[in-house]
Amino acid sequence: MDRAIAATCSERVHDPLASIPIDQMQARPSLPVSDPAAVDGLRRAERLLPTTRQLVATAISELAKTYHLYATPAGRAQVAAAIARVEAVKRVKPDVDARDNASVLLRDPRTIEFGTIFLAGLRSDEAMISVLAHELTHIANGRPESLRPLFFAIARRASLRTGFRIRGQRAEELSCDLVGVIAARDFINETASWEPGPRRLARAFEHNCVDDDTSDEDHLSPRNTIRTLFTLDLKLATEVLEGNSISSSTSLPYGVRRIVDRASERSLRSSSTCEQS
Numbered sequence: 001m002d003r004a005i006a007a008t009c010s011e012r013v014h015d016p017l018a019s020i021p022i023d024q025m026q027a028r029p030s031l032p033v034s035d036p037a038a039v040d041g042l043r044r045a046e047r048l049l050p051t052t053r054q055l056v057a058t059a060i061s062e063l064a065k066t067y068h069l070y071a072t073p074a075g076r077a078q079v080a081a082a083i084a085r086v087e088a089v090k091r092v093k094p095d096v097d098a099r100d101n102a103s104v105l106l107r108d109p110r111t112i113e114f115g116t117i118f119l120a121g122l123r124s125d126e127a128m129i130s131v132l133a134h135e136l137t138h139i140a141n142g143r144p145e146s147l148r149p150l151f152f153a154i155a156r157r158a159s160l161r162t163g164f165r166i167r168g169q170r171a172e173e174l175s176c177d178l179v180g181v182i183a184a185r186d187f188i189n190e191t192a193s194w195e196p197g198p199r200r201l202a203r204a205f206e207h208n209c210v211d212d213d214t215s216d217e218d219h220l221s222p223r224n225t226i227r228t229l230f231t232l233d234l235k236l237a238t239e240v241l242e243g244n245s246i247s248s249s250t251s252l253p254y255g256v257r258r259i260v261d262r263a264s265e266r267s268l269r270s271s272s273t274c275e276q277s
């Protein structure tokens with residue numbers, strides 16, 4: 001596992017399209033919407049949104065099978081409703097003040113808000129798909145929290161395997177990250193490229209290759225997130241290492257729920273500790 005994490009983050013150093021780690025993004029000054037790198041990022045996100053919707057639908061469906069959510073008619077109906085919400089997402093909205101964060105507002109479940117620093121910091125299709133897929137999974141869960149049983153099952157397995165405490169919002173965030181990396185892997189499988197598979201797959205994780213590895217109540221630390229994702233899907237770790245065939249709330253007025261992925265909050269909180277037992 002350590003070798004897989006090291007391989008992922010050292011790939012970042014050599015890849016011209018590598019993502020910027022979120023602790024470095026957080027240290028940057030705000031970027032206007034017109035900044036060329038942010039414009040490129042927005043174009044990339046808009047171009048990849050339709051593909052990512054399909055990849056997320058497939059990934060959620062596969063995870064629902066793996067974690068036995070299709071065992072009952074009610075479970076099948078919940079997964080179908082979740083996938084229908086994903087298919088309704090139509091817009092990526094750039095936002096200067098969101099900086100290094102992306103978020104969804106469940107009152108407006110057709111839009112993903114994307115900080116301009118984050119748009120500029122994800123320089124590959126693989127990285128963008130992993131983050132778009134993460135946000136789409138929040139929307140899939142939606143107000144009815146249709147995917148709560150799936151999030152609980154994923155978190156339970158992850159906790160057993162890592163010893164990390166993964167409950168509540170952390171379970172949702174981890175599951176969104178898992179859908180994100182599965183979507184990126186499926187995209188790599190479906191698109192021909194001259195680039196090595198391990199390099200492309202590493203891009204789905206690289207924004208978590210931080211030096212300042214702190215956690216908060218809602219998220220595992222970035223590096224522990226990479227570790228937990230590899231633990232949940234060992235094939236990912238193998239693929240990064242060996243280059244085998246590359247075969248993821250806050251209350252608001254009016255009862256609205258917004259899920260913000262706060263890279264900066266993660267970096268700023270001093271109370272965080274490594275939770276490995």
Ligand SMILES: [Zn+2]
Binds near residue numbers: 134173259260261
């Ligand atoms: Zn999130």
